[in-house]
Amino acid sequence: MWAQMTDDDLIRSSDLIVVGEWMGQTSASHRGQPAGSDIGALAVTEVLKGKAGTTLALLAVAGAAAPRSSSDITFRRGDRGLWLLRRHSDGPIDLYAADHPQRFVPTATGAQRIAALRRLLGR
16 A cells, blocks of 8 residues: 655655656576566656756666565556656665656656646756
């Protein structure tokens, strides 16, 4: 179950807010052992909050073989929209998470929502 977040809380808790397209995901491993999660790639076309010039964001996502719950968030190759990402870890690479339903607003069905969030961001 997910608790609704206010727009202000959502923006404040997001380290990187971008417009982009989901490119896909692949299994992650550490020293030959499954890491328990996959790494997804998001092609960034516009940065609204975060490091300017970012063209790729890596996301930690549930592994393809992991057990699923009805509340799990999944992305499909080609999903486009606004992504409100939080930093996932402080490891050697910037790894983000879109682990709440409000952290992805699809372009196809969310034009008004995207416009409202852009106004709050001053963009």
